[in-house]
Amino acid sequence: MFVYKTIGGACVKSATPKSQGQGAAPAPAPSLGGAIAIQHPVGLRGRNLMADVTQIQSALARIAPAEGGAGPRFEVDGHCGPKTNNAIQQFQIKHFGWKGADGLVEPGRQTLQKLNALLARTAPASVVAPTTPTNTGSLTQPELRAAIELAQRWILSAQATVLAAVPLLHDTGRVDGLQAFGRDARMRLLNKHFQIDGHGIPTHRVQLILRVFDRMRQVFQRPGGMWGESAFEPDPLHTPGVAAYTWWGGFFLGGQSRKEAGHTIRLDTIYLCPDLKRLSEDIRAFVVVHELAHFVGHPEYIDDHAYNFQGKGAKIQRLTPQLRLLNAESYANFAFESARGGEPPAF
Ligand SMILES: [Zn+2]
Incomplete structure (x- = not known):
């Protein structure tokens, strides 16, 4: 309470x-992982609907660079420009090598599936080493x-x-x-x-x-x-x-x-x-x-x-x-x- x-x-x-006896804090709700779906291809020569681009940008921002994502500083603005195309390609290179790096995320294809697989994991993406340790109360x-x-x-x-x-x-x-x-x-x-x-x-x-x-x-x-x-x-x-x-x-x-x-x-x-x-x-x-x-x-x-x-x-x-x-x-x-x-x- x-x-x-x-x-x-x-x-x-x-x-x-x-x-006491009321149990611990409520367990986290089962994560839906923020799975994403797009209507049309996003990226190089994609149709790039704003809503689709937003989904892909948001996904890339939520995935750590160590896992091929763009990290939380990546701008989510719904517009697919060179930065977004590059981020898509970097992600593909990381997971599929150069052969799979066509710069395009298509509905139902491997890039989208890989993005969703990474988003589905419950552990927070973590890439950067901690800064100066601080004592946040007992946290x-x-x-x-x-x-x-x-x-x-x-x-x-x-x-x-x-x-x-x-x-x-x-x-x-x-x-x-x-x-x-x-x-x-x-x-x-x-x-x-x-x-x-x-x-x-x-x-x-x-x-x-x-x-x-x-x-x-x-x-x-x-x-x-x-x-x-x-x-x-x-x-x-x-x-x-x-x-x-x-x-x-x-x-x-x-x-x-x-x-x-x-x-x-x-x-x-x-x-x-x-x-x-x-x-x-x-x-x-x-x-x-x-x-x-x-x-x-x-x-x-x-x-x-x-x-x-x-x-x-x-x-x-x-x-x-x-x-x-x-x-x-x-x-x-x-x-x-x-x-x-x-x-x-x-x-
Ligand atoms: Zn308040």
């Missing part, structure tokens, strides 16, 4: 200890990295989900053959979590969502930490019963700090508390995405208007479309469901 409270103007996600450096990498993959999935809907945003609902790729399917998660349709022109609100997830990705690209760990620090206050906290718009508060209980707390940092240790890896990653939403929201503050723990069909469903856009938990839910295809585990 989780409770939430506010400390010093910071959003704090807070946990009450589980009672070990590998545990911290695993949670952050998982969060990063969910964010990529979220971006892919949004980008796949963008070309059809203004489509009036004409059925165009493949139902799985139709507008309703592509808009499903956007409508479920953000109620995009039926509330005016969708473009601006979808752009905001895209910007939030894009900034989340930028957090991992900040200098000083190969995987962006530099934005994440152990909580120096050792706040009990709390999972993590950060500042609204901290992404834009570089170098600023304040004093809390004799400690210097940076405003451009997400603090991870020792309580994360008892939570499952999925929930740690969920907390990371939730806090990132607060962290990158600017100029509009992304706040806590409703949480999952307040119950299914309860408060979060009653938020207005505008408040959903400004609700941290909505971004975490959207990212989780984009990656896993289901609801996040209760905690």
